[in-house]
Amino acid sequence: MNKLPGSAIVIGASIGGLCAARVLADHFERVTVIERDVLQDGPRPGAPQANHIHVLLRKGVDLLEQYFPGLVEQMTADGIEPFDFTQDLRWLQFGDWMPRHRSGIVLYPQTRCSLERYLRGRLRAYSNVEILESTSVRALLATPDGRRILGVQTHDRHGDGGAVTNRLANIVVDASGRGSQLGKWLSELGFSPPEESRLPINLCYVSRLFEQPETARDWRGLWITPLPPDKPRGGAMLGVEGNRWIVSLFGYEGHHPPRDEDGFVEFARSLREPDIYEAIKDAKPVSDVGVYRVPDVRWRHFERIRDFPAGLLVLGDAWCYFDPVFGQGMSVAMLEANLLNEALHQLDSLEAVTQAWTASYLRTGAQWLQGLWFFVTAEAMRHPHVPGERTRLIKLAQWYVEELYALNHEHPEIYQEFLKLMHVQAGPEFLLRPDIALRLAKRAWQQKSEKGLGTEALWPASRVALGARYAGRMLANLVVPQRVGPRDRICHFDTEVLWKPDKTLGWFVRDALRAQGLLSEASEVRRFLEYWLPVQGLGIAKKALIEFSYNADEPGLGFMLYGDNGTVTRAFREYTRQLGITNEGVERSVAICETFRPSDLGLVRAEFKPGGPTRYSIAASWHFDPMRGHSGFDEAMSRLPERFRAGPFAERVKTHASALRTEYYPLFLGLSFLEDGTLESKMYLVRFDANRPPFQPGSELWRFLQEMGVSAPELERVRQLNALLWEHSADKMTQVAIEASEFQSQPKRVNLIYCGIQTSVVLEAISRFGYPVSSKQSVRDFERMMQTDRAKFVAVRVGPEGLSPRLKLYKHALFDFGDLSVVEDGGLGPRDATPAAVKDVSDVCLY
Numbered sequence: 001m002n003k004l005p006g007s008a009i010v011i012g013a014s015i016g017g018l019c020a021a022r023v024l025a026d027h028f029e030r031v032t033v034i035e036r037d038v039l040q041d042g043p044r045p046g047a048p049q050a051n052h053i054h055v056l057l058r059k060g061v062d063l064l065e066q067y068f069p070g071l072v073e074q075m076t077a078d079g080i081e082p083f084d085f086t087q088d089l090r091w092l093q094f095g096d097w098m099p100r101h102r103s104g105i106v107l108y109p110q111t112r113c114s115l116e117r118y119l120r121g122r123l124r125a126y127s128n129v130e131i132l133e134s135t136s137v138r139a140l141l142a143t144p145d146g147r148r149i150l151g152v153q154t155h156d157r158h159g160d161g162g163a164v165t166n167r168l169a170n171i172v173v174d175a176s177g178r179g180s181q182l183g184k185w186l187s188e189l190g191f192s193p194p195e196e197s198r199l200p201i202n203l204c205y206v207s208r209l210f211e212q213p214e215t216a217r218d219w220r221g222l223w224i225t226p227l228p229p230d231k232p233r234g235g236a237m238l239g240v241e242g243n244r245w246i247v248s249l250f251g252y253e254g255h256h257p258p259r260d261e262d263g264f265v266e267f268a269r270s271l272r273e274p275d276i277y278e279a280i281k282d283a284k285p286v287s288d289v290g291v292y293r294v295p296d297v298r299w300r301h302f303e304r305i306r307d308f309p310a311g312l313l314v315l316g317d318a319w320c321y322f323d324p325v326f327g328q329g330m331s332v333a334m335l336e337a338n339l340l341n342e343a344l345h346q347l348d349s350l351e352a353v354t355q356a357w358t359a360s361y362l363r364t365g366a367q368w369l370q371g372l373w374f375f376v377t378a379e380a381m382r383h384p385h386v387p388g389e390r391t392r393l394i395k396l397a398q399w400y401v402e403e404l405y406a407l408n409h410e411h412p413e414i415y416q417e418f419l420k421l422m423h424v425q426a427g428p429e430f431l432l433r434p435d436i437a438l439r440l441a442k443r444a445w446q447q448k449s450e451k452g453l454g455t456e457a458l459w460p461a462s463r464v465a466l467g468a469r470y471a472g473r474m475l476a477n478l479v480v481p482q483r484v485g486p487r488d489r490i491c492h493f494d495t496e497v498l499w500k501p502d503k504t505l506g507w508f509v510r511d512a513l514r515a516q517g518l519l520s521e522a523s524e525v526r527r528f529l530e531y532w533l534p535v536q537g538l539g540i541a542k543k544a545l546i547e548f549s550y551n552a553d554e555p556g557l558g559f560m561l562y563g564d565n566g567t568v569t570r571a572f573r574e575y576t577r578q579l580g581i582t583n584e585g586v587e588r589s590v591a592i593c594e595t596f597r598p599s600d601l602g603l604v605r606a607e608f609k610p611g612g613p614t615r616y617s618i619a620a621s622w623h624f625d626p627m628r629g630h631s632g633f634d635e636a637m638s639r640l641p642e643r644f645r646a647g648p649f650a651e652r653v654k655t656h657a658s659a660l661r662t663e664y665y666p667l668f669l670g671l672s673f674l675e676d677g678t679l680e681s682k683m684y685l686v687r688f689d690a691n692r693p694p695f696q697p698g699s700e701l702w703r704f705l706q707e708m709g710v711s712a713p714e715l716e717r718v719r720q721l722n723a724l725l726w727e728h729s730a731d732k733m734t735q736v737a738i739e740a741s742e743f744q745s746q747p748k749r750v751n752l753i754y755c756g757i758q759t760s761v762v763l764e765a766i767s768r769f770g771y772p773v774s775s776k777q778s779v780r781d782f783e784r785m786m787q788t789d790r791a792k793f794v795a796v797r798v799g800p801e802g803l804s805p806r807l808k809l810y811k812h813a814l815f816d817f818g819d820l821s822v823v824e825d826g827g828l829g830p831r832d833a834t835p836a837a838v839k840d841v842s843d844v845c846l847y
């Protein structure tokens with residue numbers, strides 16, 4: 001490219017200045033970068049923000065690659081490991097950890113000083129670029145009418161006194177950062193100071209470097225954003241060069257992190273999630289604490305100054321700076337350097353550097369800044385202390401952004417697009433896509449209709465969504481059965497409708513309790529049902545879907561109610577509080593279920609036994625996405641609290657999943673706690689095979705049980721029982737549920753689950769496989785109670801000792817509970833004859 005026979009000056013040798021110089025080097029014969037500081041490897045007074053975490057967004061990386069080809073390669077060769085933004089970062093945004101997957105948005109984490117060092121190194125290779133250190137710009141030189149810039153006046157800071165020099169140039173670019181004196185210099189030339197848009201945010205960063213311990217982890221960065229108005233504190237940490245972590249904590253208005261060592265760590269503990277605290281509490285600090293106050297965000301509107309001098313340009317923080325929490329500043333400076341490059345391409349001579357050309361650059365940049373400024377200030381206004389009118393538009397933007405994040409959880413393809421917007425790889429047109437607007441409107445409508453019911457906070461957030469999904473599946477099964485995936489078929493494995501006489505729920509439950517000799521537990525059962533039925537997702541229609549479990553060998557009645565996880569978890573906290581149950585198990589259950597999405601499947605379970613302990617537990621389940629095979633697993637696990645995520649527990653669960661990888665596909669993973677606080681996982685895997693029973697010698701399941709220590713004769717017994725049940729199951733679907741406990745190296749047991757089994761076959765199994773004969777009475781009770789000759793599921797337990805002497809039968813029933821009534825003996829019972837339908841439910845796939 002032919003260079004213009006003139007020179008350019010850049011004020012400031014930081015990110016913006018170095019990129020501007022790189023761009024100018026292609027267009028001018030001489031480029032001089034003037035920097036006030038001595039440019040050293042570590043932090044320097046002119047860029048104190050370098051002590052704090054800096055992430056260069058993907059657009060910034062793209063521009064680096066464009067202007068400094070080979071730089072990214074060089075960084076990688078130097079040991080800066082590429083970092084996938086969604087895979088390697090755990091990011092808590094609004095109420096939820098963002099999904100983790102390999103997005104291909106690759107960054108190069110390092111300290112800010114390291115990035116500057118690379119840029120300086122590369123720029124020094126340009127023979128037409130000179131970097132003057134320890135030299136500060138004091139004033140602008142211009143024509144007497146101020147309409148054309150002629151250069152700058154500098155002050156040499158080497159030695160005492162320092163020489164003052166006039167340096168001429170055809171173009172001057174101000175990249176001197178937040179403290180830029182450009183407004184003052186312009187007023188010295190007779191211009192009025194630029195108008196400013198300014199929003200006081202009163203933010204403070206405190207940061208420190210730590211030595212990275214050797215511990216295994218599944219993340220390389222953590223980002224916990226504030227959640228105003230209640231949670232104005234946040235933090236971020238990132239692995240950087242020298243095997244260190246840079247940890248930045250920040251807080252708005254009255255929540256500034258302390259500088260002392262203990263206070264710093266305590267502040268980390270006070271964040272919304274303790275992950276940063278857990279990581280640093282025992283880590284060794286290797287730097288002092290750095291503090292940076294950000295009183296405001298500011299845009300100096302140079303673009304609005306009339307008759308702005310030709311050849312005077314501005315970029316980076318000198319023009320507009322944002323809330324650093326959003327990590328945009330460096331990328332914005334690079335983008336503006338890129339705009340400058342585009343503008344420079346229009347110059348064919350030095351005479352073309354006119355006021356119009358200069359104004360055109362400023363106008364284009366300002367148009368670009370406009371959108372960003374709007375969103376950044378709308379976000380800042382979530383903090384109540386930030387002044388400014390919350391116009392409808394601002395509120396709409398805040399709502400839109402928050403909902404968009406929620407949508408990202410549900411739609412990976414939207415999340416991927418959203419990430420491009422966030423990393424400035426795509427423009428804001430994305431926000432206006434009709435399909436996204438439609439989805440958001442739908443969500444809004446759902447939420448509004450839920451609120452409109454005026455019911456208490458316990459109503460599930462996603463009831464309408466669950467219903468819609470359910471209806472969609474039904475429809476798909478009817479219309480395009482061949483295109484319905486296995487997961488959807490699961491909902492419909494037992495479509496035979498069983499005729500039922502009308503019964504009330506109260507009558508039904510009391511009958512079951514009586515049959516099991518459990519009437520003594522009636523008041524507890526009543527309390528349980530009265531509380532949980534309205535909580536359940538179907539409560540809106542006064543319908544209750546209850547899954548009963550019936551032990552075939554010992555009295556006991558289990559109740560399971562499903563709902564969305566958010567509601568079930570909140571309700572469980574309240575229920576245990578009402579009952580005065582406080583133990584570690586409850587607290588951990590709630591804590592762990594809260595790591596799941598509110599819309600995941602939630603389950604509350606109660607087991608009643610005569611005189612024995614009554615057990616309440618909740619579980620939440622992640623769904624594996626069959627489209628992604630097993631790949632959802634890591635993402636699901638990544639949302640667990642640290643200690644379950646990386647330790648032996650997670651490894652064990654993963655091993656279980658992969659052991660059956662080719663023959664089964666994972667359906668969901670549920671976690672629950674026992675009373676003593678022990679964590680148990682239940683991983684459900686599923687398989688369809690209409691041709692042969694799945695449990696065959698040599699099969700993956702066979703090997704799995706072998707490895708669990710099940711002996712050869714027991715394996716043969718399992719095979720025969722399996723063949724019998726499979727043969728008589730309504731659908732040739734087999735489920736395997738692997739139950740593992742936190743402290744055991746082997747799975748506790750494997751449940752083989754068959755669907756739609758004739759109870760006569762269960763009776764046959766009891767005789768043939770040595771189950772206690774007394775079990776037969778339980779099966780008959782079950783038949784009578786449920787008015788059915790078919791169980792929804794039969795679960796056979798296999799542990800290291802072989803077949804357990806317990807068969808479990810399950811049935812789902814849908815009740816009308818509008819007339820749930822209480823009888824004198826403390827149990828539930830029919831109030832007069834107000835019959836309501838008890839229906840067998842063909843589909844409980846609410847998830």
Ligand SMILES: Cc1cc2nc3c(=O)[nH]c(=O)nc-3n(C[C@H](O)[C@H](O)[C@H](O)COP(=O)(O)OP(=O)(O)OC[C@H]3O[C@@H](n4cnc5c(N)ncnc54)[C@H](O)[C@@H]3O)c2cc1C
Pocket residue numbers: 011012013014015016017034035036037045046047049052053054055056057135136137138175176177178179180205292294315316317318321324325326327328329330331332333
């Ligand atoms: C706490 C914090 C965290 C941040 N985190 C991120 C992040 O994660 N990602 C991100 O992209 N951005 C982040 N930023 C923003 C980012 O630091 C700035 O946007 C970026 O540094 C702007 O670059 P600049 O070149 O415009 O200005 P600066 O980096 O401020 O550089 C200005 C330069 O000009 C020199 N100078 C000033 N006056 C004169 C003068 N009169 N003569 C000569 N030289 C002069 C200074 O010495 C300095 O070298 C963060 C900012 C802060 C405060």
